[in-house]
Every structure is written in C-alpha cells, then in structure tokens.
Amino acid sequence: MSERRDVIVGIGGAAGDGVASAGNNLALMCARQGIGIFAYNSYQSVIRGGHSWFRIRASNTQPQSVGDRVDLLIALNQDCLDRHLQEVHPGGVVLYNSSKLKLPHAPPKDVQVCALPLEELVPEAGKLTIMQNTVALGAVIQLMGLPLEGIEKLIEQAYGKKGEEVVRSNRAAARAGFDRAKESLVPIDSPLTPGGKPLAWIIGNQALAYGGALAGVKLYVAYPMSPATGVLHWMAKHARRLGICARQVEDEIAVINMAIGASHVGVRAMCATSGGGFALMSEAIGFAAMIETPVVVINVQRAGPSTGVPTKTEQGDLNQAVGASQGDLQRIIVAPTSIEDACHTIPEVFNLAERHQLPVIVLSDLLISEGGTTVPPETLDFEPVIDRGELITEAPADIDPAASYLRYRVTESGVSPRAIPGVPGHLFVAASDEQDEDGVLISDVYTDPVIRKKMVDKRARKMVGVLRDIPAPALEGPTDAQVTLLGWGSTRGVIAEAAKRLTDEGITANHLQIKFLVPFHAAEVSAIIESAQKTISVENSESGQFARHLRAETGLSVDGHIRKYDGEPFEPKHIVEGVKAVLRGDEVVRVLSTEPGWRSEHPPVATGPTGTRTH
Amino acid sequence: MAMTTAHLDLKPKDYRSEVPPDWCPGCGDFGVLNALQRACADLSIAPHEILVVSGIGCSSNLPGFFRSYGLHSLHGRSLPVATGARLGNHDLHVIAVGGDGDGYGIGMGHLFHSMRRNINLTYIVMDNEIYGLTTGQISPTSLTGMKTKTTPEGNLEPPANPLLVALAAGCHFVARGYSGDQKQLVEIIKQGLQHPGFALIDVFSPCVTFNRVNTYDFFKERVKRLEDMGHDSADHMAAIEQARIWGDVIPIGIFYQSPDPRPAIDDQDPALQGEPLVHRELGLSAEQRRQLIHEMM
Numbered sequence: 001m002s003e004r005r006d007v008i009v010g011i012g013g014a015a016g017d018g019v020a021s022a023g024n025n026l027a028l029m030c031a032r033q034g035i036g037i038f039a040y041n042s043y044q045s046v047i048r049g050g051h052s053w054f055r056i057r058a059s060n061t062q063p064q065s066v067g068d069r070v071d072l073l074i075a076l077n078q079d080c081l082d083r084h085l086q087e088v089h090p091g092g093v094v095l096y097n098s099s100k101l102k103l104p105h106a107p108p109k110d111v112q113v114c115a116l117p118l119e120e121l122v123p124e125a126g127k128l129t130i131m132q133n134t135v136a137l138g139a140v141i142q143l144m145g146l147p148l149e150g151i152e153k154l155i156e157q158a159y160g161k162k163g164e165e166v167v168r169s170n171r172a173a174a175r176a177g178f179d180r181a182k183e184s185l186v187p188i189d190s191p192l193t194p195g196g197k198p199l200a201w202i203i204g205n206q207a208l209a210y211g212g213a214l215a216g217v218k219l220y221v222a223y224p225m226s227p228a229t230g231v232l233h234w235m236a237k238h239a240r241r242l243g244i245c246a247r248q249v250e251d252e253i254a255v256i257n258m259a260i261g262a263s264h265v266g267v268r269a270m271c272a273t274s275g276g277g278f279a280l281m282s283e284a285i286g287f288a289a290m291i292e293t294p295v296v297v298i299n300v301q302r303a304g305p306s307t308g309v310p311t312k313t314e315q316g317d318l319n320q321a322v323g324a325s326q327g328d329l330q331r332i333i334v335a336p337t338s339i340e341d342a343c344h345t346i347p348e349v350f351n352l353a354e355r356h357q358l359p360v361i362v363l364s365d366l367l368i369s370e371g372g373t374t375v376p377p378e379t380l381d382f383e384p385v386i387d388r389g390e391l392i393t394e395a396p397a398d399i400d401p402a403a404s405y406l407r408y409r410v411t412e413s414g415v416s417p418r419a420i421p422g423v424p425g426h427l428f429v430a431a432s433d434e435q436d437e438d439g440v441l442i443s444d445v446y447t448d449p450v451i452r453k454k455m456v457d458k459r460a461r462k463m464v465g466v467l468r469d470i471p472a473p474a475l476e477g478p479t480d481a482q483v484t485l486l487g488w489g490s491t492r493g494v495i496a497e498a499a500k501r502l503t504d505e506g507i508t509a510n511h512l513q514i515k516f517l518v519p520f521h522a523a524e525v526s527a528i529i530e531s532a533q534k535t536i537s538v539e540n541s542e543s544g545q546f547a548r549h550l551r552a553e554t555g556l557s558v559d560g561h562i563r564k565y566d567g568e569p570f571e572p573k574h575i576v577e578g579v580k581a582v583l584r585g586d587e588v589v590r591v592l593s594t595e596p597g598w599r600s601e602h603p604p605v606a607t608g609p610t611g612t613r614t615h
Numbered sequence: 616m617a618m619t620t621a622h623l624d625l626k627p628k629d630y631r632s633e634v635p636p637d638w639c640p641g642c643g644d645f646g647v648l649n650a651l652q653r654a655c656a657d658l659s660i661a662p663h664e665i666l667v668v669s670g671i672g673c674s675s676n677l678p679g680f681f682r683s684y685g686l687h688s689l690h691g692r693s694l695p696v697a698t699g700a701r702l703g704n705h706d707l708h709v710i711a712v713g714g715d716g717d718g719y720g721i722g723m724g725h726l727f728h729s730m731r732r733n734i735n736l737t738y739i740v741m742d743n744e745i746y747g748l749t750t751g752q753i754s755p756t757s758l759t760g761m762k763t764k765t766t767p768e769g770n771l772e773p774p775a776n777p778l779l780v781a782l783a784a785g786c787h788f789v790a791r792g793y794s795g796d797q798k799q800l801v802e803i804i805k806q807g808l809q810h811p812g813f814a815l816i817d818v819f820s821p822c823v824t825f826n827r828v829n830t831y832d833f834f835k836e837r838v839k840r841l842e843d844m845g846h847d848s849a850d851h852m853a854a855i856e857q858a859r860i861w862g863d864v865i866p867i868g869i870f871y872q873s874p875d876p877r878p879a880i881d882d883q884d885p886a887l888q889g890e891p892l893v894h895r896e897l898g899l900s901a902e903q904r905r906q907l908i909h910e911m912m
Contacts, residue, residue, distance in 0.1 A: 031912065201911055213899055214898060219892060241903075242899065242903060243886060245884055247702075247884070250724060250725065253692065254698075254725055257692045258698050258702070261695065262702055262703035264699075265666070265700045265703040265707065265893055267703035269703070287689050377908050380904070381901075386897050420893065421663075421666045421684035422664060422684075422704055424663045425663070427662060427682060428684065429684075431685075431687035
C-alpha cells in the first residue's frame with residue numbers, strides 16, 4: 001500500500017448529474033498543481049439518465065493509461081454505488097451524499113467510507129443536489145493532498161458570473177467536504193506532490209483541432225457525429241479569432257467534397273467524423289487521390305458496425321480506411337499514438353499530404369478523442385514546419401497564355417508541380433476520370449492503354465517517396481524479450497505500461513507500436529517479428545483487423561492475439577493477464593471489463609429516462 | 616461575384632479549349648457552351664479567374680471544352696466541390712455545370728442547401744430530361760409516361776420542378792433558358808454571373824440521341840419568353856405562378872431576380888471578410904498559441 005504511485009478517482013452518475021464537469025474540474029485542479037493526469041469518460045449515448053463513469057488517474061509523472069483500479073469513488077447517484085462500490089481498491093475511499101444515497105452492501109475490505117450528507121453539510125443547498133458534486137470534490141482533493149485554494153479559485157472562475165452568493169455557497173460546500181474528509185478519515189497515503197509547474201489539460205479532439213490550426217488549416221467543415229464533434233466545436237469557437245472558416249454543412253458527403261474543393265484552390269482543409277460518416281466519404285477519398293489534391297480526413301473510431309455504440313471505443317475501421325474507395329489509389333493512413341502525438345501529427349501529415357498530393361486518413365478513436373491528459377505547455381507551444389510541396393501560387397501577369405503547363409506531368413517521383421486556380425498561364429482541368437498529363441480525359445480522345453498505364457504508374461510510384469518520408473516504427477524495450485507486444489494507434493500507453501509490469505513480474509516484454517499503417521514499413525516490421533520469441537497483437541477489434549493488416553503487409557502471422565471489443569479501453573491488467581493466457585496456450589484472448597467475482601456478470605441496467613440521443 | 620477590373624479584349628474563342636466537344640452533333644449542350652463563352656467574353660472575365668466545376672454526365676464534360684480552370688468532379692457533387700472552392704478563394708468566378716440527373720437526382724440535397732445558404736456561384740443545369748451518358752434512362756425531370764430502357768411501361772413518376780424548389784429554398788436568382796434561344800440564354804447567363812449570390816439557370820438542352828419526346832420541335836412549339844409576357848421578375852409570387860406552368864406554353868427567362876438580394880454566405884461568414892483564405896498566412900502567431908494554451912490551463 002505504501003507502494004502507491006498514483007491515485008485513481010472514479011466519478012459516476014447519470015448523464016445530467018455533472019459527472020463530466022466534476023471530472024474536468026478535478027483534472028484542471030491537478031494540472032494546475034503540476035500533477036500528471038490521464039482521464040477517460042465512459043458515458044452513454046443519452047442526454048439524461050444512464051450511467052457516466054469518469055476515471056482520472058493522477059500521478060507526479062505522466063500516466064499513460066487510465067490504470068486498472070479505483071481508489072477514490074465519488075458516487076453521484078445510487079446506480080453508481082450499486083455498480084462500482086465492489087471495485088474500490090483496498091486503501092481507498094467511497095464518497096457519497098448520504099442524505100440521498102445508501103451503500104448497497106458493506107464496502108470491500110480496507111475501504112473507508114466518507115459519508116457526505118448534503119443536507120447537513122450545506123443546509124442552504126436545498127433542492128440544488130448538484131452541490132453534492134462540489135462537496136465531494138472538496139473531500140477528494142483533501143484525500144489527494146491538494147490545496148483547498150485550488151478549488152476555491154476554480155469556483156471563482158466557474159461561477160463568478162453568477163454572482164457573489166453562488167460563489168460563496170459553493171466555496172462553503174467545498175470547504176465542508178474538505179473538512180469532513182479530514183476529520184473523519186485516515187489519510188490514504190497520497191503520493192502526489194502539488195505545487196509543481198502547471199500543466200495544460202487537453203482533450204484529444206482539442207489536440208486534433210489545435211494541431212489543425214497550427215498546421216495552417218483555413219477551412220474546417222464538418223457534420224456533427226459522436227465522438228468527433230469536439231473538433232468542430234473547438235474550430236467553431238475559435239474560427240473568428242484565428243481567421244479560419246469553420247462550417248457545419250448538410251451531410252458528410254458535402255463535408256468531404258467541400259474540403260477537396262477548397263484544397264484544390266490551395267487552402268489547407270480538414271474534416272473529422274466517425275466510422276459512419278467516413279463511410280459516406282469513401283467515394284471522395286478516391287476523387288482526391290485521382291485529381292492528386294491533398295486533404296486530411298480524421299476518423300474518430302467508435303464501436304461498430306453501423307450505428308454501433310456511439311459513445312464507446314473501438315479500433316474497427318482499419319479495414320475501411322485501407323479499402324476506402326474503388327480502384328487502386330494512393331493514401332496515407334496514420335494512427336496517432338497519444339493525445340500529445342495527435343497534436344503533432346496533424347501538421348506533420350499536412351506536409352505529407354501536400355508534398356505528395358494525396359489524401360491522408362487520420363485514425364483516432366474515442367479513447368484519444370474524448371480522453372484527456374496533461375501536457376507540459378511548452379510541448380504545445382511550437383511552430384510546425386509548413387511544407388506545401390511543389391505548389392505554384394503565382395505567375396507573372398504577362399506570362400505567355402500559350403505556355404504549356406501540364407498539371408499531371410510525368411516525373412520521376414510521380415509528383416507533378418501543382419498550380420492553383422487563379423494563377424495566370426497555368427490553366428488546366430482536373431478530372432475524376434483518368435486523364436493524360438495535360439488533364440484531358442482519356443475517354444475524350446482515344447482511350448489509350450499506354451496513357452492509362454503511364455498515369456497509373458505515375459501516381460503509384462508516389463508511395464515510394466511517402467515511405468521514405470515517414471519514420472519506421474521502433475521496438476521499445478530489450479530486443480531479446482520473451483514476449484513482443486504489437487499494437488497500433490491509441491493503445492501505445494497502456495501496452496507500454498503492461499510491458500513494464502510484465503517485465504517486473506519476470507516475463508520480459510518489449511513493444512512495437514505502429515503509427516503509419518499505409519504505407520507500411522514491411523521490411524523493418526518483418527525483421528522485428530521474425531527475430532521475436534513470441535509475438536502478441538493487442539487491439540480493440542473482434543476480427544483482429546490489425547493482425548490481418550500485419551499479415552497482409554509482411555506475410556507473417558503473430559503467435560497470439562489479445563482482443564477487446566466490449567466498448568471499454570484496455571487496462572494494463574487485461575494485457576498482462578492476456579499475455580499469461582497466451583503463454584499458457586490460448587491463441588486468441590477476448591477480454592471483458594467485468595471482473596470475475598463481481599456481483600453480476602453484467603452490471604445492473606441503469607435506471608432513469610433515456611432522454612435524447614447524442615448521436 | 617467580384618468582377619475583374621481588367622478590361623481585356625476577350626472573344627468567345629478565347630474560352631475555347633484544345634479539345635473539341637465529344638457531344639453528339641445537334642446536342643443542346645453546344646448551345647450552352649457557346650452562350651457561356653459569349654457571356655464570359657462580354658463580361659471580360661479572364662479565363663484564369665474562372666473555375667468551372669462539373670459533376671458526371673454528358674454535359675459535365677463541358678469543363679474540358681471550355682478554356683479556364685476546370686474541375687470535373689463526382690456525380691451529384693459539383694455544388695459542394697464548387698462551394699469549397701468558392702470558400703477557399705472568393706476572388707474566383709465559380710461556375711457549376713451539369714445535367715438534370717446529376718443536379719436534380721443525386722445532387723438534389725446539395726442543391727437545396729446550396730441555395731438555402733446562398734453560396735455565391737452560378738449553376739447551369741443542362742436539362743435534357745434523360746440520362747444520356749448511361750444510354751437512355753429516365754431522369755428526375757422526365758415526363759410521366761415516358762418510355763425508356765428502365766421504364767418500358769412508361770414512367771410512373773411526375774417530373775421534379777427545380778424552379779419551384781429553388782424559389783422555396785430562398786434562391787434569389789431563378790432562371791430557365793433554352794439552348795435554341797441563344798440571345799436570351801446569353802443574357803440570362805450574364806445576369807446570373809453578376810448576381811451576388813446563388814444563381815440557378817436551368818436550360819432546356821435537347822438530347823438528340825435518347826430523348827424522342829423533349830425535342831427541339833417540342834420546345835419550339837411551346838417556349839415563350841417571360842419578358843414577352845410582361846412578367847415582373849422582381850415579383851416572387853408571380854415567379855412561383857410561372858414556374859408551375861407546363862403545357863402548351865412553357866415559360867423561359869428570368870423567373871425571379873430579387874431587387875434586394877439577400878447576402879451570400881461568402882459575405883456573411885466573418886472568416887471570409889477581407890482577403891481570400893488562400894492568400895492568408897498559414898499557422899498561428901506566438902500570441903495566438905499562448906492564448907489557446909492558456910485556455911487549457
């Protein structure tokens with residue numbers, strides 16, 4: 001117990017109970033004290049009711065995953081207590097408004113109870129049950145060892161506009177919770193040291209949007225879809241200030257075609273959606289590839305297929321990204337490996353998109369896009385290199401109008417210098433049809449096999465240049481490890497943590513995380529797989545789309561598979577136990593979040609109105 | 616649309632590309648191409664300041680035959696592509712072209728919303744009441760009873776009325792021309808190009824190969840110029856009445872041209888004030904970064 005290196009808080013309640021804002025406030029308070037946070041909200045696709053479960057892991061260093069236990073449980077409704085009391089870790093505390101809620105059973109061994117009767121602690125709260133949140137936050141920061149001033153400052157900022165009285169009563173509520181925790185509980189051994197250099201607190205979608213702004217995005221178009229809408233909201237909020245045109249339009253087909261139209265005239269354009277919206281964009285991806293116009297499309301993956309589970313995470317769209325659009329076309333598929341990486345990836349891939357004149361598909365997922373982490377502010381304060389490739393944006397006004405410019409001139413690299421409409425002397429027609437170097441449709445003249453092959457080859461060889469431009473994945477950990485874990489995108493942090501834990505337990509593990517799926521560093525990855533002792537893929541996919549992709553690109557199969565597709569992200573223990581199961585002989589381990597020994601295989605169905613769908 | 620200040624001595628032939636049109640001899644689209652070339656020359660718009668965006672279909676091949684920047688995009692998607700281009704560079708004269716299938720079938724959703732948001736571009740629909748390039752199926756404007764490869768028993772559905780849709784969507788320039796009346800068509804196109812918002816120009820453009828109903832003879836007998844009937848194009852209700860007429864008389868001309876056109880989205884969006892997006896410096900200043908990061912703390 002004195003080995004504790006972090007504190008994990010779980011805040012649960014119905015949608016509308018203020019779970020997310022309480023979680024956000026706590027995260028912000030920690031960030032301001034220089035405490036590292038990794039947060040994830042498991043919520044439902046409802047506006048009111050249901051069950052929302054926000055976990056925050058706090059540590060003096062930067063946590064890489066949400067961890068796999070709960071130390072401090074804040075229950076804002078009965079349903080949360082019923083579900084989560086059983087999982088509070090020894091040494092932890094359950095906090096709840098005992099005026100309204102009751103413990104469903106005795107708490108687990110060595111778990112303290114912090115009853116916070118709202119009626120007693122904040123008599124003037126009256127019908128404002130939401131004040132129970134403030135009381136609980138006050139109590140929890142006391143347990144974590146954070147200063148009361150932190151929450152007082154937050155209250156001032158949050159409620160200052162609502163008047164003196166609201167601020168006062170909230171501050172009183174926070175203090176009441178703080179004092180009650182201090183008086184009635186044994187300290188929990190919090191390892192957190194507040195007072196460090198303040199950190200920024202950022203949600204994944206904000207990182208993607210901010211990355212776009214840094215990259216010089218001037219047009220952002222979107223259609224609201226969970227869990228990508230956060231990017232649109234950030235863009236819309238900051239559009240005027242940053243000189244960006246951010247528009248919500250009629251459907252995802254309009255979105256992608258507008259982005260391509262804008263890009264064609266020389267503007268960096270971006271859009272974000274989820275799997276269903278991306279499906280509608282499929283045809284246009286091929287259009288961008290054929291007319292060799294860059295565009296960056298973010299797909300924030302969620303549980304599918306079809307409408308699926310709109311607020312749950314999955315890594316199920318790799319196949320869709322690889323297969324999007326008809327024919328053989330050139331694209332880049334990149335999966336950022338963390339929230340911080342997402343911010344840096346956007347400017348990086350815009351350069352690639354423009355240099356090689358093709359569409360880039362960024363595969364995020366709910367874990368990244370709606371998760372939150374702390375980040376040192378200086379890592380966000382960077383000016384990215386802007387490389388627009390061979391872009392022709394001007395020409396002398398007296399240029400000979402008969403001067404021949406070939407938009408699709410065949411070159412060694414496959415990339416042809418790109419003029420933008422408005423520039424004198426460089427007229428051309430770009431077509432979704434196959435065309436010759438001068439842009440004339442081959443169907444408009446003799447449909448010529450020689451020209452056709454020439455142009456297909458020209459576009460295809462661009463990928464050689466792309467592969468050269470992107471870094472190969474690197475193995476992390478000792479090369480002679482007993483187990484090699486392979487993952488892609490958002491699972492980097494949790495796999496790294498699991499690898500370390502395995503090694504500590506005597507099963508040496510190293511780790512290969514793939515960020516660029518297409519083009520793929522087949523030579524490097526093959527070498528790693530072939531020299532590994534036992535390879536195990538880790539992914540949030542039932543069918544093993546990543547394992548299939550590895551096999552398709554290298555010809556090699558991995559030895560074992562750990563797959564989680566119940567909608568919740570991996571926790572380190574799932575991977576640790578999964579590895580042990582594979583070593584015992586299981587080829588495919590299918591992970592479920594419910595623990596053996598829990599009071600029910602499936603947690604009780606949430607009560608409460610279903611309200612309006614969020615998706 | 617921003618008018619060029621360069622009074623170049625432009626002729627219709629300056630808008631003729633190297634590629635001869637591959638339309639059937641007698642196709643109505645030739646008339647539209649000619650009228651567009653004449654209109655642009657009369658307005659002195661430099662070819663490099665024009666972007667023609669098309670969808671897919673016979674008429675959508677037009678950009679290849681018209682000397683300017685061209686973008687031959689996807690079936691039904693010329694309007695969002697053109698919108699993106701216009702948002703990206705509002706100094707460009709953006710003209711969308713295509714057929715009735717492209718625009719009123721698969722593209723109908725985008726058409727409605729483009730008119731509703733009033734993006735400043737001109738949309739010329741070469742309406743031949745048939746799908747030509749795919750060799751003769753009904754289109755959304757085919758008449759009831761028409762027999763085609765897909766309707767051997769006769770088309771059961773009534774034709775769409777794009778002009779009424781436009782008037783309902785808030786379009787402030789709604790016109791219909793006829794490929795066989797060049798004089799009127801040139802004038803309609805010129806007016807449309809100068810309209811500071813979305814301009815819809817539907818053009819009867821007979822398909823001599825696959826449409827044996829809506830032929831030149833059919834139209835010659837029926838079309839009547841609105842300006843010859845005393846129509847007041849500033850009167851919205853009168854426009855609706857005329858748009859509903861189809862029979863022995865089929866009105867052609869400018870049905871509605873608002874005397875007080877509502878502002879285009881290009882003029883309203885704060886981000887689009889000032890120089891075009893494409894000319895702006897990329898990225899954020901140090902101060903902007905500082906402010907945005909501060910919001911996260």
